[in-house]
Amino acid sequence: MATKRDMVVRPAHDLGGLPAGPVVPSDHEMTPFEKSCHALLNVLAEHKLVNTEEKRRGVEDLGAQIIGELTYYERWAVSASRVLIEKGVITSEELGARMNEIRARLTEAAA
Amino acid sequence: MTTTHDPAHGTVDHGDHTHGGTGGADPHAPIENTAGEPDYFDVLQQAIRELLVEKGLISADEVRAMVETLDAHRPALGSALVARAWTDPAFKERLLADGTAAIEEFGIDNYDGTKLIVLEQTPEVHNLVVCTLCSCYPRPVLGLPPDWYKSRPYRARAVREPRALLKEFGTEVPDGVTIRVHDSNANMRYLVLPMRPAGTEDMSEPELAALVTRDTMIGVTTPRLP
Structure with missing residues (x-):
């Protein structure tokens, strides 16, 4: 369990050098959601609406618990929305x- | 924890939920579940896109074109690039001097605008690429990173115990060989140029390219003869 000091000194994304288990050689084909999300974020970066650093900072700001629960592209989507609102x-x-x-x-359409 | 297929009608959720409550890390989770409730995050990304298109800040065509770009960029581009460098010493020199310019010369669209640095494996130095903070990767030449590249164990250990990590990939780096680990960032990406294996003198460029797997260009493995 991380100490309070660790939580401050080592935010959730800063993993370099920490002890960890074996690397599991995993991969998967991207889902349509993941692909759309990736494409959208690339376009946002091209237009300097949300660049890579802002996106990453937006993910970091979600905090360790949300980072742990959400998938990679779920984090991207939430980060983009927060950065765009902030700006x-x-x-x-x-x-x-x-x-x-959209939900409606x-x-x-599904009904 | 059991997965519930409860459609959870009647509760309008404002986004604080996580799916299935199991830590969410399943990338195979369906986008629109059969119960008919659209996925929160998919709705979120659609909403962002629609709003920005309406404001004239991006176009829907750009996003569609970017999906095609993502599909088109696969590790095969990097493999062909390495095979060219193995057979054309002048090209190799240009590739090592300025990776970004050389891949563009080779016809690869450097679509994310990052700077590419090419690292040559030698009998003295074994290079390994990581992004400890997240998932930066030479996408124009290798496509999207594999899941393990983005995983906690890889990011944490690559900079601390690369030799042990490489052993898990089946790569034994002799003690006399220096391991150099390169930590990527948003603007600077690394591609490993593996050593051409002995006994490949008579191989054609496409045959050579087939030896160059994605992992050899990240530096976790080395090319092997079939």
């Missing part, structure tokens, strides 16, 4: 409203 590119109100619209659309 005033979108507001959380319009994002929430749009998410409700998808639910209707």
